[in-house]
Each structure stands twice: as structure tokens, then as C-alpha cells.
Amino acid sequence: MALNPMDIYKLLPKTNCKKCGEATCMSFAFKLLNREKKLEDCKPLYEDKKYERQRKKLEEMLKPLEEATETGLIVDESLCTGCGNCVVVCPVHVEKDPKGAAVGNGPTIDDPILRVEDGVVKVINMQACRRYGKNRVLCVVCRENCPSDAIRFLEG
Amino acid sequence: MIMICPGCSCLCDDVYIKEGKVFNACRRGKEIFAKYNENRAVARVDGREVDVDTAIEKAVEILKEAKNPAIYGLDTTVVEAQKIAIDVAEKLNGYIDDNSSFCLGELVEAVLKGEMPTTTLDEVRDNAYVLVYWGTNPYHSLSRHLSKYTYYPRGKKRPRGYDEDRFLVVVDVRRSETAVLAKKNARFIRVDDDAELVDSFVKVVEGKAAKYAKDAGVIINEMKRADFNVIFGGLGLKYGLKDLNQFKEMVKKLNEVAPVYFIPAGFHGNMRGFNETLFERVGHVNKYSFRDGKSDEEFAFTELLKNEKIDAALIVGTDPVYSLPFEVSSKLGKINTIVVDPRMSFTARIADVVIPSAISGVEAGGTMVRSDGVRVKLEPLEEKEVNDVYILNKIKEGL
Numbered sequence: 001m002a003l004n005p006m007d008i009y010k011l012l013p014k015t016n017c018k019k020c021g022e023a024t025c026m027s028f029a030f031k032l033l034n035r036e037k038k039l040e041d042c043k044p045l046y047e048d049k050k051y052e053r054q055r056k057k058l059e060e061m062l063k064p065l066e067e068a069t070e071t072g073l074i075v076d077e078s079l080c081t082g083c084g085n086c087v088v089v090c091p092v093h094v095e096k097d098p099k100g101a102a103v104g105n106g107p108t109i110d111d112p113i114l115r116v117e118d119g120v121v122k123v124i125n126m127q128a129c130r131r132y133g134k135n136r137v138l139c140v141v142c143r144e145n146c147p148s149d150a151i152r153f154l155e156g
Numbered sequence: 157m158i159m160i161c162p163g164c165s166c167l168c169d170d171v172y173i174k175e176g177k178v179f180n181a182c183r184r185g186k187e188i189f190a191k192y193n194e195n196r197a198v199a200r201v202d203g204r205e206v207d208v209d210t211a212i213e214k215a216v217e218i219l220k221e222a223k224n225p226a227i228y229g230l231d232t233t234v235v236e237a238q239k240i241a242i243d244v245a246e247k248l249n250g251y252i253d254d255n256s257s258f259c260l261g262e263l264v265e266a267v268l269k270g271e272m273p274t275t276t277l278d279e280v281r282d283n284a285y286v287l288v289y290w291g292t293n294p295y296h297s298l299s300r301h302l303s304k305y306t307y308y309p310r311g312k313k314r315p316r317g318y319d320e321d322r323f324l325v326v327v328d329v330r331r332s333e334t335a336v337l338a339k340k341n342a343r344f345i346r347v348d349d350d351a352e353l354v355d356s357f358v359k360v361v362e363g364k365a366a367k368y369a370k371d372a373g374v375i376i377n378e379m380k381r382a383d384f385n386v387i388f389g390g391l392g393l394k395y396g397l398k399d400l401n402q403f404k405e406m407v408k409k410l411n412e413v414a415p416v417y418f419i420p421a422g423f424h425g426n427m428r429g430f431n432e433t434l435f436e437r438v439g440h441v442n443k444y445s446f447r448d449g450k451s452d453e454e455f456a457f458t459e460l461l462k463n464e465k466i467d468a469a470l471i472v473g474t475d476p477v478y479s480l481p482f483e484v485s486s487k488l489g490k491i492n493t494i495v496v497d498p499r500m501s502f503t504a505r506i507a508d509v510v511i512p513s514a515i516s517g518v519e520a521g522g523t524m525v526r527s528d529g530v531r532v533k534l535e536p537l538e539e540k541e542v543n544d545v546y547i548l549n550k551i552k553e554g555l
Binding site: 080081082083084085087088089094102103104105115116117118119120144145147148 | 171172179182183184186187190281299302303304308309310311318333334337339
């Protein structure tokens with residue numbers, strides 16, 4: 001299931017107390033999703049007993065954040081069949097590996113972003129992904145072409 | 157070391173094993189390399205463990221005494237072994253058949269007879285524009301078909317990849333996993349009756365109205381834009397159509413307006429190899445009787461078993477107890493069964509004679525034929541002396 005800031009916001013105290021350093025709870029929700037803030041930064045949520053149920057729900061909800069890579073990519077290996085669509089469609093692979101992944105073969109470069117190992121796709125070098133770093137773009141081609149929904153992103 | 161994966165008729169040629177890990181193979185391919193040592197067959201005669209030579213001798217004895225022997229399977233072994241198996245069938249004056257009699261044998265036969273223009277997957281990668289997957293879901297049967305050969309790779313004349321340089325068409329009765337991939341520059345046609353769609357294509361070329369005229373019209377217009385289009389036909393096409401001639405006519409008709417090729421979608425690793433080998437020898441692709449000198453529906457292994465026409469079966473590299481309906485496979489208990497298989501399959505457990513063999517592509521080398529007819533040479537990871545060629549040769553000599 002995709003995480004969205006509105007769902008997170010709904011479970012926050014919504015008091016805009018600014019104890020986390022943010023001006024509003026909404027902006028705190030966005031930062032949580034971007035992993036710039038941690039849930040523990042919201043003091044009232046932990047100090048005030050009345051928020052306990054909400055806090056537990058939030059903890060449950062934010063679990064995928066820990067599994068996800070820096071770019072928000074989550075691979076569910078149990079769903080993957082190793083078709084390699086993601087490896088071949090990746091624009092970064094096409095540019096860096098014109099004789100390998102670009103023409104349908106397994107990657108021939110040492111540090112591809114994704115590689116099929118033991119029949120399932122593995123994340124090898126996330127730093128090369130277009131979603132990484134300052135000039136990132138929200139590329140989702142690998143997810144778009146995954147027939148088994150084994151690849152997803154935090155934002156959906 | 158680069159290996160050829162014998163898992164299906166894609167015969168992927170970029171698989172390698174390093175530090176105990178299998179790279180680039182799909183889930184099915186990986187299992188073949190990673191688990192090849194599990195559940196191995198042992199030589200058996202009437203349930204007792206014996207040595208391989210005794211088992212072969214017993215097999216020869218059974219085949220010699222049999223009045224109506226049949227040879228079945230052979231789709232996962234190499235062409236070299238298939239040739240010897242055909243020799244054995246000829247010597248026995250018996251029947252020979254493989255899984256293609258209920259798989260895509262008919263489509264391979266049409267291609268081998270030149271009734272439909274065909275091409276290779278490498279040409280498809282470099283040139284093809286419209287790709288039609290008709291009655292097949294490669295996600296399940298041929299995992300890497302789209303990514304390695306057809307839709308996703310960039311080719312010489314198609315450098316921009318799938319979203320601009322290809323047009324994907326999926327024809328199926330349900331929204332399969334492959335159909336889900338048909339998004340931009342693509343079309344999914346859900347059919348109730350394949351014959352209606354075949355008819356629609358023919359009628360649209362002739363300029364007449366038809367049920368699927370809108371879809372067919374769009375696809376034909378796209379086909380006209382390119383000089384290379386291809387249709388992959390699977391089991392859904394074979395069983396969806398009562399008469400394959402209708403489909404052949406359609407391909408001919410489409411070729412009047414744009415070049416359209418046909419490739420059978422895919423099957424067991426070397427099914428096409430068996431079809432081609434038998435076709436070269438006798439002019440038929442499967443279900444052949446050397447006694448009658450012809451191929452017929454009644455000589456299909458399933459029919460022979462069901463009608464109790466045979467008294468001994470030599471089964472090579474397939475598991476009918478697992479794959480055939482119970483009412484058919486249960487008849488194996490009534491006849492003498494010889495199984496040549498690397499694994500202790502369900503059929504091997506009920507067989508009178510079990511001869512353990514080597515896994516083609518892992519422990520035995522040889523030639524296999526890809527779904528498009530390209531011959532691929534397999535190099536073994538470790539050579540095993542007792543393989544299908546050795547066993548079938550011994551049986552042939554013994555007769």
C-alpha cells in the first residue's frame with residue numbers, strides 16, 4: 001500500500017505545537033515520509049497517553065520506510081519471478097550498459113542498479129538511480145513494467 | 157562460465173554462476189542450476205535398486221518382448237539423443253510421440269512446412285514493431301521472452317525502446333499479467349472466441365465490417381507503419397481455434413498489407429528440436445507410427461494409453477503421472493514402463509525400470525532448438541558419462 005502524507009497527518013496530534021521544529025504537523029508528516037524526521041521527534045505523541053493508539057498505528061504504518069532503499073524503492077522478492085523487465089527498461093542501464101541490459105541481456109557492468117540473482121531481482125547500486133541525490137527525478141519505469149507488482153515505491 | 161539455460165524454449169544464453177549464485181536466470185532457470193542434485197533417480201528394476209547396466213538390459217528385454225511399444229517424452233533432452241530415440245522407435249516398428257501433440261506441435265508443423273512466414277527472435281529484437289502475443293502469457297511460461305527478445309530490448313532498427321519503437325498487442329481471454337503491461341502504445345483485446353478476432357482481421361483487410369473491427373483496424377494501421385511485425389501464438393490460440401487453417405489464411409491476408417511473421421510462443425526447452433528432427437526423418441512432427449508409416453491423432457501417446465493400444469512405454473525426460481489426467485496416466489500401471497530421467501519423478505516411482513540420466517545443459521552437452529528454430533549448443537557444467545545419448549545408444553545396440 002502506498003504511503004501518503006495525508007494519512008500520516010490524520011494520526012498526528014494536529015496541534016501544530018512546533019516541538020518537532022516544524023511549523024505545522026502537515027509539514028512534519030511530509031518530512032517523515034522523506035525520512036528527514038523521525039516519529040520520535042514528535043514529543044506529544046510519546047509523552048501524552050491519549051495519543052498512544054495513534055502512535056502505535058503510525059509505527060505500524062511507517063514500517064515499510066525502514067525496508068525501503070534511499071530512493072523509496074521496495075522489492076518484494078517473494079513476488080518476483082526474475083523476468084528482468086526492470087533491469088532492461090531502466091534508463092540508467094541503457095546509458096551505461098548499451099551492450100548488456102540495453103539489448104535485453106543480463107547487465108555486463110559491475111554496478112548495475114538492479115540485477116537478477118538467484119531468480120529474483122536484487123538492488124545492487126541504488127546510488128546510480130535517477131531518484132537518488134539532489135537532482136532526482138521521480139522515475140518509476142521499473143515499477144510500471146513489473147508484471148507481478150514486486151517493485152513498488154513509498155509514494156505509491 | 158556463461159551457460160545456456162535449458163529451462164524453457166527461450167534458451168537464455170547469458171546465464172552464469174559465480175560464488176554459488178545463479179545470475180540473470182529467471183526463477184525457473186535458477187532452480188535447474190541450483191537444485192540439480194536434488195531428488196535424483198536411482199537405477200531400479202521392479203522396485204529393487206540395481207546398477208545402471210542391469211536396468212538397461214532389463215529395458216531392452218521389455219522392449220524386445222513388447223508387441224506395441226511406444227517412445228514418449230524427449231522434449232527436455234538434446235537433439236543428438238532425440239535422433240537415437242527415433243532410431244529405436246524405427247527399429248521397434250513402434251510409436252513415437254512427445255508433449256507437442258497436446259502442446260504447440262501443430263503450430264511448429266505449419267512453420268516447418270512453410271505455411272506461415274517465420275523469423276528469428278534476434279531479428280525480432282532488431283526490427284519488429286508490432287508484437288502480438290496471442291493466447292499466451294509469457295509471464296508464466298517464458299519469463300524472459302519480453303525482456304530478452306521482444307518488447308523491451310533496444311534493437312538496431314528500434315533504438316528507442318518499448319515506449320516509442322514497439323507496439324504491443326495482447327490477445328487473451330483474461331487480463332493476464334502480460335496484458336497488464338500493455339499500456340502506452342499497446343492494446344489488449346479480450347476475446348470470447350478467437351475465431352471471431354481472426355475473422356475480424358481478415359474482414360478489415362478486405363474493408364468489411366466485423367466484431368473487432370475497431371481493434372483490428374488500429375493494429376493493421378500500426379502494422380502498415382513498419383516493415384516487420386510478428387505474432388507469437390500460444391496454447392490459447394491452438395485450443396481457441398477449431399481450425400488452424402483459418403489463422404494461416406489470416407496471416408496470409410495480413411501479409412498483403414504489411415509484412416507479418418509468426419513464431420510459436422514457446423514450450424519445453426527442446427520441443428521444437430524433436431519436431432524438427434522427426435520432420436526431417438519422416439515428414440511429420442509428432443504422434444508417428446513407424447508400423448503404419450503415418451502420423452495420426454490416434455497415435456498420440458495420450459490416445460494410445462487411453463485406448464490401451466500399447467503394452468510398453470519408454471518415457472524419456474517427462475513425467476506423465478504428474479502432467480497427464482489421472483484417467484490417462486493411471487493406465488501406465490497396466491503396461492511395462494521404462495523411465496529414463498535424471499530425477500525420481502512420479503512416473504519413475506511407478507515404473508518397472510528406472511534408468512537415471514544426466515540433466516541436459518547441466519551435466520550433458522548437445523544441441524537444443526529455440527522456439528524460433530535457432531540451434532543452440534549447450535556446454536555442460538560437469539560432464540556425466542551416463543546421459544540420454546549413452547542410455548539410448550545402449551538400448552539401440554541391445555535391440
